[in-house]
Amino acid sequence: MRAVPSRRWLSVLLGLGILAGAAFILAVPPWQSPDEPTHLEYAQALAAGGPLAPDPGRQFEILASLDRHDFWRLVGEEPPRPLPPDFFHAPFLSAAPSQFAKNQPVVYLPAAAVLFLLPSSSPESGLYLWRALSLLFTLGAGLLTVLAARFYLPGRAAPWAAGVLVVFLPQMLLIGTSASPDSLLVLLGAAWFWALSAARFRPSPSRVPLLLVLGVVGAASGYRFLAVLLPGLLFLLWPGRGRRVWFPVGLLFLLAALYTATAWFRPEFLHPPVSRLARFWQAVAGTISGRTGFPGGYGTWFSREVFESFWLKFGWMRYSLPPSWYRFYQTLCLVAAAGLTAGFLAGRLRRMLLPLLLGGGALAALYLAWGGTPKDTSPQGRYLFVTLAPLAVLFLTGILNLFPRRRVAAVSLLLSALWLGLAAGAFLRYIIPAFHG
Numbered sequence: 001m002r003a004v005p006s007r008r009w010l011s012v013l014l015g016l017g018i019l020a021g022a023a024f025i026l027a028v029p030p031w032q033s034p035d036e037p038t039h040l041e042y043a044q045a046l047a048a049g050g051p052l053a054p055d056p057g058r059q060f061e062i063l064a065s066l067d068r069h070d071f072w073r074l075v076g077e078e079p080p081r082p083l084p085p086d087f088f089h090a091p092f093l094s095a096a097p098s099q100f101a102k103n104q105p106v107v108y109l110p111a112a113a114v115l116f117l118l119p120s121s122s123p124e125s126g127l128y129l130w131r132a133l134s135l136l137f138t139l140g141a142g143l144l145t146v147l148a149a150r151f152y153l154p155g156r157a158a159p160w161a162a163g164v165l166v167v168f169l170p171q172m173l174l175i176g177t178s179a180s181p182d183s184l185l186v187l188l189g190a191a192w193f194w195a196l197s198a199a200r201f202r203p204s205p206s207r208v209p210l211l212l213v214l215g216v217v218g219a220a221s222g223y224r225f226l227a228v229l230l231p232g233l234l235f236l237l238w239p240g241r242g243r244r245v246w247f248p249v250g251l252l253f254l255l256a257a258l259y260t261a262t263a264w265f266r267p268e269f270l271h272p273p274v275s276r277l278a279r280f281w282q283a284v285a286g287t288i289s290g291r292t293g294f295p296g297g298y299g300t301w302f303s304r305e306v307f308e309s310f311w312l313k314f315g316w317m318r319y320s321l322p323p324s325w326y327r328f329y330q331t332l333c334l335v336a337a338a339g340l341t342a343g344f345l346a347g348r349l350r351r352m353l354l355p356l357l358l359g360g361g362a363l364a365a366l367y368l369a370w371g372g373t374p375k376d377t378s379p380q381g382r383y384l385f386v387t388l389a390p391l392a393v394l395f396l397t398g399i400l401n402l403f404p405r406r407r408v409a410a411v412s413l414l415l416s417a418l419w420l421g422l423a424a425g426a427f428l429r430y431i432i433p434a435f436h437g
Contacts, residue, residue: 339402
């Protein structure tokens, strides 16, 4: 099969990505992606330079916008009359009325900068500005996935197919065009994956500053990034062939010095992530010791919720795809797992340690921490999207391993076309009718 030029892949990834992203931005009604009201409040507070705390006036303005766009009917609630004064008294929103105690300011800085530079006259205009910014981050994550995948996948087509898998995953298109920090976290995760891969396979002293910046920014972004930060550091510290002992020891000493300096001079930066980490370990201990007290069948329900919401579950988790769609995705995953297993048994996939560490670390954190403690909301597969780039590489590696090398380009092209078709089908057959039918 004749190779498809890289510029054509680039035009597909960016051109179709912009078109698909714009379609999702316009088709999904305002406030119908998870936590958009509380995320916008956080970014507005940061842009205004005021205290990072709930503001009843700002909240009431957003609530009025929710009412104008029929928010409560779409989420299955009776519209409140009169409008509540704030999120804490609003039906449906009262279950998670604020992001200020949950998330760090770092992940809201880009949106706050946009809202500061382009002041919006209404909550809706700020919402759509942020959705457009999220689309740019999603496309950036796709391109970084391509760069990282070149260290693992053969040929020219397969790395581009990995980028297509990230951008056109239906749930990623939905979350990656919403007013939330999720797309920035996906971008950071893809950048971390690429930087780690480059440092391992093309080592250079010039890569150290980038790794430090990404590690510090990622750690400051919140608890989700810790699930890939720690396995990534383990990967870097593990002595490789020809690597001297002083490198991991020196890097560990540098990280310890950075942590100590932060603890002495800016302890407020450490308290939120460290307290999250402490709660994580408590949850892990409860899970391992069997002190969860969950009813029978909880594990099956938890796994099903995570799996379905990884591929597509929308409208604040109210709408799902038909069971046949999820069975098809399960079949694809089983085929990819079979290909990975065969490759590892044959000793052909030794380079896959980093994707396995990152993907496995995030999955373990989700099951041990979230699955080990009861929550008021359902688990969501998007919490794994910080590792979407390495997961795409693992998925493609498993599929391609079942075919001879000469078929890699053709299979990559077919998988990309399948992914585009699945995204278009989910959008036209289910998302549009759910909101506009």
